[in-house]
Every structure is written in C-alpha cells, then in structure tokens.
Amino acid sequence: MNKCYPYKDELLSSLIFRISRANYTSVSNITNYIFKTKGLYLKDIDLYNFSKDELLSINKLLNIKNIRKYQLLKYIGYIEENFNFNGRKRWITHFHNKKNDLKFYGIRFCPHCIKESPYLRQYWRLLIVNVCQKHNCFLLNSCPNCNKNIKYPNSHYEQEIFNCYYCGFDLRTSTTETIKKESIHLKVQNILLNILNYGYYKLNNRYYYSIGLFYLLRLLIKNVMRVNKKTEYYIDNLKPKELSYFISFSLILLENFPHRLNKYYKKNKLLNLHTILDKYRNKKLNIPNWYLSSIYYNTISTRWL
Numbered sequence: 001m002n003k004c005y006p007y008k009d010e011l012l013s014s015l016i017f018r019i020s021r022a023n024y025t026s027v028s029n030i031t032n033y034i035f036k037t038k039g040l041y042l043k044d045i046d047l048y049n050f051s052k053d054e055l056l057s058i059n060k061l062l063n064i065k066n067i068r069k070y071q072l073l074k075y076i077g078y079i080e081e082n083f084n085f086n087g088r089k090r091w092i093t094h095f096h097n098k099k100n101d102l103k104f105y106g107i108r109f110c111p112h113c114i115k116e117s118p119y120l121r122q123y124w125r126l127l128i129v130n131v132c133q134k135h136n137c138f139l140l141n142s143c144p145n146c147n148k149n150i151k152y153p154n155s156h157y158e159q160e161i162f163n164c165y166y167c168g169f170d171l172r173t174s175t176t177e178t179i180k181k182e183s184i185h186l187k188v189q190n191i192l193l194n195i196l197n198y199g200y201y202k203l204n205n206r207y208y209y210s211i212g213l214f215y216l217l218r219l220l221i222k223n224v225m226r227v228n229k230k231t232e233y234y235i236d237n238l239k240p241k242e243l244s245y246f247i248s249f250s251l252i253l254l255e256n257f258p259h260r261l262n263k264y265y266k267k268n269k270l271l272n273l274h275t276i277l278d279k280y281r282n283k284k285l286n287i288p289n290w291y292l293s294s295i296y297y298n299t300i301s302t303r304w305l
C-alpha cells in the first residue's frame, strides 16, 4: 500500500482521502481495508470513536499511533460538553455523505492554503474559524463557479481534493476577500481560539469554563440573526464572512454587559425572556451564571475587546 503521512493540522478524513488517491482507489475501499469495518466511509470519521481493534489496525497499516490528534474529538469538553455523534454539533460543521446532498455546507477552505498544500485543515470544521490567519482572507464554503456546497469525500475518482465535485472547478483558483490585519474579524477569532485552547476565560477576576461562553454565543447569534431576518436554521449554511460578522457582533454586544445588550434587546423588541433564551430556556445549565443573573438583575460589567 502506498502511504501518506498526515500534516500536523490535517483532518483524518483528508488523510484517508489522500491515501485513497495515492492507491488509485475509492475512499470506501480504503476505509474497508484500513479499519476492517464496513460502511465507515459514510460516517463522520473526524468525530468517530474508534474501537481498540480499529486503532490497532490503523497503527499497523499507517504507523500512526495517536489518530485522535487528527480528529475533532479533542474539542469535547472545550467547545461543547459532549457530542451527539449522529446529530448536529453546535460549533463543528456537519458532515454528510449522501449523494448530491446540497443542504450541508460542512467543508470550508482557503484557496491559497489548498494551493500551497492540498489537504483539509482541522480548523476549517470549527465554526468559530471563518478567516484564514495565514492569508488574511475569509474562508469559502461553496464552489464559486456553481455555488454548490463542497462535497467530500469526493467519489469521482479522477478528481483531486481541490476539484468541485459537481462542476470540476479548480477551487485553488477561487478569489477571496482580503481582510485588514487590524480587523475585528481577526481579533474576535483570536480571542475565541485562545479561549478554546485554554478551556476557560477570565472575566472580572474570575475564571469561567469555555463551554458556557460558546453556548451563550450561539444563543446570541440566533437572536442577532432573527433581528437581521436571517432564517437559516443552521449557522453552517451562512457564508463564513457573514457568520464571522454575527459572531463579532454578538461578542461586542457583551461588552459593558448588560447595558449594551439590554439596549439592543430593547431596540429590537426582544424583551421576552423565553425568546431571548430560545430553546435553551429549559436547559440553563450551560449558560454562564454571570449572564443569567445579569439578565435578571443588571449587575455585572464586562470587557472583552
């Protein structure tokens, strides 16, 4: 078998794809061969909990000891409390492998990165990452030629990782929108990535667990989207530029908390607590207590930026 070695920030699914191309076969054949488990190619292997036998088999064939380094499971406990493997994740793009399924925008990319080294980066599946920090541009989540989602793994075997599944367009030639180094998009993305990597954040001399903030941010984004008459049910379906805008806007709303947020809610007539907390109103466990208590009593002042 022709081997490929993973890049340190590569997604496992991308590595498997490259191995299948290096061996002139399909992704399904190669997953059957490596893991000895049928149907695995239909699953989201970046979030798949491998069995001991499967891990042994990968180690033997690919000589990779720590396969989890290339998966997204390591973010459990940081970005979400746990993953429902079959359902949607709050901050990780949804992967779907049904034929011609146009509903899912699970693959995001930077054309310049793909051009430099054709593999998929782990960060591209995190919805808090919407900007390429190396090339200072927004990521893309659809083909600029036919506007369809990026389908992956690509089952047309003559196609490369940088080809659009539907029209064959070379995604490396996509144009991007440049962002200024001092832009709020970059600033906010850095703040959130730091919080994700540490697993906590500091507010008024106290430390708080990162999950709570990500939980809250998702809830605020929904409210801001509602005000902007955005009806997308899943934030994956927004263009990365647009999502970055909503994330930044929501984080800024928390500045000088709760005054700025209250003003915004008042102005946009979001005054009913049931609307504000949306479907989370019965699951307040993960919402940070500084937010909940201030929503009721207007007490704490925050500084983020």
Ligand SMILES: [Zn+2]
Residues within 6 Å of the ligand: 110, 111, 112, 113, 114, 132, 133, 134, 135
């Ligand atoms: Zn890039």
Ligand SMILES: [Zn+2]
Residues within 6 Å of the ligand: 143, 144, 145, 146, 147, 148, 164, 165, 166, 167, 168, 169
């Ligand atoms: Zn296309």
